[in-house]
Amino acid sequence: MNNIRDRQQGFEKKFAMDEETKFKAMARRNKLFGLWAAEKLGKAGTDADAYAKEVVQADFEEAGDNDVFRKVRTDFxxxxxxxxxxxxxxxxxxLLAAAAEQIKNS
Structure with missing residues (x-):
């Protein structure tokens, strides 16, 4: 029984780590995406950083990528x-692929 319990706990830990990694990659992607969009909008320096934060915050409006996409599409x-x-x-x-690679290598 301990073997099955250990195995289950191992799967649960891996799932939790995978979800955390996915969350970090999405947050980093959103920041990179915000900086990319800021450049297209002619923003630089602190304005670009502030805009990137707005894009990151937009991701908390609903599940999925549509909220982030909609923010940038509207601003464009x-x-x-x-x-x-x-x-x-x-x-x-x-940028998601780049963010995932950055998380993996950090």
């Missing part, structure tokens, strides 16, 4: 930044 439209939805989503995917 208001500023006249011309990028397609697929270009924005592609950048989100690329």
């Amino acid at each position: 439209d208001a500023a006249g930044v011309v990028l397609s939805d697929s270009q924005i989503r592609s950048t989100m995917d690329e």
Whole structure:
């Protein structure tokens, strides 16, 4: 019985670590995405950092990526930044991969 319990606890610990890693990667992706978007919006320095924080905070509005995407899409439209939805989503995917790699290597 102890063997089964140990195995179950091992799976639970791995799941918790995987979820924590996923959360960290998404938060880092959102920051990187916010900095990328800030550059497209002509923001630099502390303005870019503040905008990146807004993008990170936007992720807490609902589950999934739509809240982050919607924030940046709305801001791009208001500023006249011309990028397609697929270009924005592609950048989100690329930055998630980069963020995951950064988390893995840290």
